[in-house]
Amino acid sequence: MKWALLTLLFTIAAVLTGCEPLMVLDPKGPQAATQAKDIMLSIGIMSVIVLAVFSILVIMLIKYRASKQSKDYEPPHIEGSTLVETICVGIPVLIVIFLSIVSVQSNYKVEAKPTGYGDKEPLIIYASSSNWKWHFSYPEENIETVNYLYIPTDRPIEFKLYSYGPITSFWIPQLGGQKYAMSDMVNTLHLAADVPGEFMGRNANFSGKGFAENTFNVKAMSETEFDKWVKEVKKTAKPLTEDKFAELLKPGHLGQSTYTGTHLEFLPPPEGENGGHNHGSSHSTKMEKDGNESENSSESQQHHH
Amino acid sequence: MKIDNSLPLEYSTEENSNKILGFWIFLGAEIMLFATLFSAYFTLVDRTGNGPSGAEIFEITPVLIETFLLLTSSFTIGLGIHAMRLGNKKAMMAFFSVTLLLGLGFLGVEIYEFVHYVHIGAGLQTSAFTAILLTTLGTHGAHVTFGLFWGLFIILQVKKRGLNPETANKSFIFSLYWHFLDVVWIFIFSFVYLKGMM
Amino acid sequence: MDFFDRFAIPNPSPAIYASMVAIGLTMIAILAGLTYFKKWGYLWREWLTTVDHKRIGIMYLLSALLMLFRGGVDAIMMRAQLAVPENKLLDAQHYNEIFTTHGIVMIIFMAMPFIMALMNFVVPLQIGARDVAFPRLNALSFWLFFMGAMLFNISFVIGGSPDAGWTSYFPLAGTEFSESVGSNYYMIAIQIAGIGSLMTGINFITTILKMRAPGMTLMKMPMFTWASLVTNAIIVFAFPVLTVLLAMGTMDRLFGTHFFTTTNGGMDMLWANFFWVWGHPEVYILILPAFGIYSEVISTFARRNLYGYKSMVGSMVIISLLSFLVWTHHFFTMGQGALTNSIFSITTMAIAVPTGVKLFNWLFTLWKGKIEVTTPMLYALLFIPTFTIGGVTGVMLGMSAADYQYHNTMFLVAHFHMVIIPGVVFAMLAGLTFYWPKMFGFMLNERIGKWAAWIISMSTLMAFIPMFFSGLDGQARRMYTYSESTGFGPWNMVSFIGAAGLAVGFALIVYNIYYSTRYASRNIAADPWDARSLEWATHTPVPAYNFAILPQVKSSEALWDAKKHGHELFPGEYEKIHMPNNSGVPFIMSCIFFGWGFSFVFSLWIPLILTTIGIFVCMGLRSFEKDHGHYISVDEIEETENNLRGA
Amino acid sequence: MRELFPMKQVMGFVFSLLLTIVALAVYFLDMSITIGMTLLLVTAFIQAAVQLVVFMHAGETKDRGAIYTNIYYGIFIALVTVFGTLLCMIWGYL
Structure with a gap:
């Protein structure tokens, strides 16, 4: 029966090699690379442990099966040995210490401005979620997009995350891990894209009926291209008014759309110590409960790629 | 049931001694119950929304009265158990009655305090802070209320059935409960009221 | 009509109506059957009012199997939905409703009663006691759990199921985004069951600390008893957190408070925080009894004493403390910064050390043994490799920077299923098979048992290994659908086949129970597995008083000593035995609790007040009641013992 | 009558009143938050210990080991919960 397990493992390995690289293990930015490196390292170490356990188990089972022993064999009484147990504690402790050091270092890395971009100021983008959409505000460029995100490749990006409604989680697997967006505070997520390309982004935290489709597209491009896009938006897109934004916030799914101006001006994000606790009571932007499902805003130019 | 005469009445049977240990473990759970409330309180204390803060609504006088009543009741119930161990049923019942009266007084002041809070606009629905304040105080107050009925039932039983292993055991366990409520109050007094007014 | 509208299901479907009819018909059939066979009196006398730990254990077991079915159907439906893009x-x-109820049913209403079933049945026997310390409280615990489970389960036919995930994070679970009564059911049904669990915890700690047989010091307790002691300690300190949390959630939903809302200072993170302050220890509440079962099974069928007894005990105590120090790893991505994450990352990974110690001790118990692969042993042997995979991925998840990529993905789902299924489910199935003869008098x-074990374990790998990959490929958990271009299709299809395999495996277990009930020999000895501890020293079926004479114990393997070294287990003569009386109050009080919960869910304030008074009246009556139990006379004991010996 | 008021309990009561008065200093006197909190922590925990030992007879039977273990375990986890919660909910973000 052991072969059954082995066959299964081989099948999985075969399927694996036949496939495209898994998204998380195919990083396109420094943060995702740090995380992928940690993941591969831990998979390596853990495989050794799994192999050790498997082999001890197999050896024990082969050697000490009742059928392999004489009928009158009486297993001895063994209390345990300090030496063996020290080893069983010692090796895991060493592994845990090693992984802790790696983990702590990576923690500080992913929580800081990505390295390797010189002293370039990070581009700040406010990413806020509402049921079940993402709003991206570029205060520096003074534009705002819905459900898609354009970023330059040669600048670090600093996302400011918050939510109009349930907790969501902002995640672009190929650029880096996720972080929660919540209604009463702003979280910061540092990402950067090393190469141009299109990436999948989504809300990873369950947020109700429309959760599965709560995705957005990310396109990384060179800085010149990015600037060109910003200029074009400023020329063609309609301004984002307070009424328009209130309409966008209604629950439902929307296509992609673009605006000049940002909602930050008339509806600032929560602020203050620990996120400022008055958000929601001072601004009355309570979402209407029954908005139009999959209402499609086509007022400004649609971006397809 | 075997009765071990070397121990105080309340421990004298196996069942009795099980009950006392079981109740101590229950108190362990109660520590966690109140610890959770305190964690929530400390987290939400500054989140007053559009409502008042602690410093704006707390008053020292009722709090001091409550503290004094509860501390004294904890002392008298201790004396009640002492009297019980001396076999003095009358004194024990007297001390228990005083304890319950003090508890009733405490509850009266607390109810006054609650009415006052709601009156000045610090109700349950006002803000996260008022909600956790009233919940924490209310949980303690509900324990006291429950204790008043429990204590009354015990006095009635001691009166009718006298001091026997069973009633002694119940009285002792009740005293543990009452002392524990006093301990919880000390923490409320220090970390809700005094810290809030500091 | 308005009044009745609230009981309607907000999102009806043919499947729900069909189950409604099926539930109705089953209820009628049960009631008619009880009446026709005149079993009402029997049911009341022998089961509903019983305070016997063995019968309570069996009732827990039946409820757990029932809930396993419910949770399993949910699981199959989910995997079927995701099988193709x-x-x-x-x-x-x-x-959304299905994955929510799947999680709650499996954890609170399946795994919890399953461990309670084994603890109830085994622990008093294993320590040589006549019952638990507070038999009546034990009955109340069971009935509260049962009524909580029933209340939760009627949600999908009356008023609608909860749909905010088993974690029910606010504000999603608040009234603003979750209007139906579903989340009220969540708050109140779990509250009722939770109170029952807390009382079980107190009861078993007292039992284990105070009622051990003469000679059984703490360090001579069998490992399952140790596991139960540590587990119940965790229950006592973890469940009050849940009590408070659910009360706060209830107040937010029904009384308009602002603990977790987005307005007036409410803090949604606080729900997540307290949920996991309870939730993480809860994981160890489930896994430690399982470890206890494996310790018993492995040492029995390796025919050897457990290797490293002391380190086994020590590691459990350390796990119980560490389990309270790691909860933040469930929300590393909430923004609390690198320092906090680092602290909790280290404590999380530290748990791997005591867990590893246990794993190696089991492996070394096999060393120089004489391994006999019976069904329970097969589960234990399959547990070791599968659980190792689940365990090491846990260490990977503990690395907080990397966790940013695993969080909320199928990788996480794969991890905890690979821990809970081999860890808890295999153990419970092993325990079920192992203790079945003691419970029911036949093997x-x-x-069939071994076939089921192989099918279940291979299907587990097949169902959950693909999720590691689809998670790393960007599949978030709780998505009800995905597009073909994501490439998740093949992974999920394999998962679905695995889930179907699991269903086949469980069906086989049911068939085994049916088959063995019909054909198995009733003529079995008291100790059919040639086991080592006290529960096998008494007769099968176990008499009401468990042991006619209290056993004298010299080591953690008292029965083995008696069998191999001629140690006299039962010295002395029969004496009359004091036993507790049956009582209907726990059942009645729990029924009132059910009414209380139902009124609460639907905000029926007058019934709520009446049932609240009812509950307190029950407690008041108990306070004044004189119940000193009864004695079993020496003659009666002699008669019972002679009959059992003759059988 | 005298035997109804044992010295130990009377002293315990007087001591607990004293501790309350000391704690009150944070209200009546002007002090920094650090000193105030330290004072409150010290008085509250001593106060709890007085109740436990003098009034609740925690150590009087052979179950004292179990009782104290239970209480210490409870206090340990309670402190972890309080400070852990503050760390995750407030301090971690500063």
Whole structure:
């Protein structure tokens, strides 16, 4: 029966090699690379442990099966040995210490401005979620997009995350891990894209009926291209008014759309110590409960790629 | 049931001694119950929304009265158990009655305090802070209320059935409960009221 | 009509109506059957009012199996929906309700009663006691759990199921985004069951600390008893957190407070925080008894004493403390910064050390043994490799920077299923098979049992290994559908086949129970497995008083000593035995609790007040009641013992 | 009558009143938050210990080991919960 397990493992390995690289293990930015490196390292170490356990188990089972022993064999009484147990504690402790050091270092890395971009100021983008959409505000460029995100490749990006409604989680697997967006505070997520390309982004935290489709597209491009896009938006897109934004916030799914101006001006994000606790009571932007499902805003130019 | 005469009445049977240990473990759970409330309180204390803060609504006088009543009741119930161990049923019942009266007084002041809070606009629905304040105080107050009925039932039983292993055991366990409520109050007094007014 | 509208299901579907009819018919059939066979009196006298730990254990077991079925059907429906991209089997709302109830049913109403079943049945026997310390409280615990489970389960036919995930994070679970009564059911049904669990915890700690047989010091307790002691300690300190949390959630939903809302200072993170302050220890509440079962099974069938007894005990105590120090790893991505994450990352990974110690001790118990692969042993042997995979991925998840990529993905789902299924489910099935003869007086068929064990374990790998990959490929958990271009399709299809395999495995276990009930020999000895501890020293079926004479114990393997070294287990003569009386109050009080919960869910304030008074009246009556139990006379004991010996 | 008021309990009561008065200093006197909190922590925990030992007879039977273990375990986890929660909910973000 052991072969059954082995066959299964081989099948999985075969399927694996036949496939495209898994998204998380195919990083396109420094943060995702740090995380992928940690993941591969831990998979390596853990495989050794799994192999050790498997082999001890197999050896024990082969050697000490009742059928392999004489009928009158009486297993001895063994209390345990300090030496063996020290080893069983010692090796895991060493592994845990090693992984802790790696983990702590990576923690500080992913929580800081990505390295390797010189002293370039990070581009700040406010990413806020509402049921079940993402709003991206570029205060520096003074534009705002819905459900898609354009970023330059040669600048670090600093996302400011918050939510109009349930907790969501902002995640672009190929650029880096996720972080929660919540209604009463702003979280910061540092990402950067090393190469141009299109990436999948989504809300990873369950947020109700429309959760599965709560995705957005990310396109990384060179800085010149990015600037060109910003200029074009400023020329063609309609301004984002307070009424328009209130309409966008209604629950439902929307296509992609673009605006000049940002909602930050008339509806600032929560602020203050620990996120400022008055958000929601001072601004009355309570979402209407029954908005139009999959209402499609086509007022400004649609971006397809 | 075997009765071990070397121990105080309340421990004298196996069942009795099980009950006392079981109740101590229950108190362990109660520590966690109140610890959770305190964690929530400390987290939400500054989140007053559009409502008042602690410093704006707390008053020292009722709090001091409550503290004094509860501390004294904890002392008298201790004396009640002492009297019980001396076999003095009358004194024990007297001390228990005083304890319950003090508890009733405490509850009266607390109810006054609650009415006052709601009156000045610090109700349950006002803000996260008022909600956790009233919940924490209310949980303690509900324990006291429950204790008043429990204590009354015990006095009635001691009166009718006298001091026997069973009633002694119940009285002792009740005293543990009452002392524990006093301990919880000390923490409320220090970390809700005094810290809030500091 | 307005009044009745609230009881309607907000999102009806043919499947729900069909189950409604099926539930109704089953209820009628049960009631009619009880009446026709005149079993009402029997049911009341022998089961509903019983305070016997063995019968309570069996009732827990039946409830757990029932709930396993319910949770399993949910699981199959989920995997079927995800088997192919853009499937239309379920809509989003229905899928959300199903994964929510799957989680709660499996953890609170399946795994918890399953461990309670084994603890109830085994622990008093294993320590040589006549019952638990507070038999009546034990009955109340069971009935509260049962009524909580029933209340939760009627949600999908009356008023609608909860749909905010088993974690029910606010504000999603608040009234603003979750209007139906579903989340009220969540708050109140779990509250009722939770109170029952807390009382079980107190009861078993007292039992284990105070009622051990003469000679059984703490360090001579069998490992399952140790596991139960540590587990119940965790229950006592973890469940009050849940009590407070659910009360706060209830107040937010029904009384308009602002603990977790987005307005007036409410803090949604606080729900997540307290949920996991309870939730993480809860994981160890489930896994430690399982470890206890494996320790018993492995040492029995390796025919050897457990290797490293002291380190086994020590590691459990350390796990119980560490389990309270790691909860933040469930929300590393909430923004609390690198320092906090680092602290909790280290404590999380530290748990791997005591767990590893246990794993190696089991492996070394096999060393120089004489391994006999019976069904329970097969589960234990299959547990070791599968659980190792689940365990090491846990260490990976503990690395907080990397966790940013695993969080909320199928990788996480794969991890905890690979821990809970081999860890808890295999252990419970092993324990079920192992203790079945003691419970019911016949053995389960070994051949069918082994087939089931292989099918279940291979299907587990097949169902959950693909999720590691789809998670790393960007599949978030709780998505009811995905597009073909994501490439998740093949992974999920394999998962679905695995889930179907699991269903086949469980069906085989049911068939085994049926088959063995019909054909197995009733003529078995008290100790059919040639086991080592006290529970096998008494007769099968176990008499009401467990042991006619209290056993004298010299080591953690008292029965083994008696069998191999001629140690006299039962010295002395029969004496009359004091036993507790049956009582209907726990059952009645729990029924009132059910009414209380139902009124609460639907905000029926007058019934709520009446039932609240009812509950306190029950407590008041108990306070004044004189119940000193009864004695079993020496003659009666002699008669019972002679009959059992003759059998 | 005298035997109804044992010295130990009377002293315990007087001591607990004293501790309350000391704690009150944070209200009546002007002090920094650090000193105030330290004072409150010290008085509250001593106060709890007085109740436990003098009034609740925690150590009087052979179950004292179990009782104290239970209480210490409870206090340990309670402190972890309080400070852990503050760390995750407030301090971690500063």
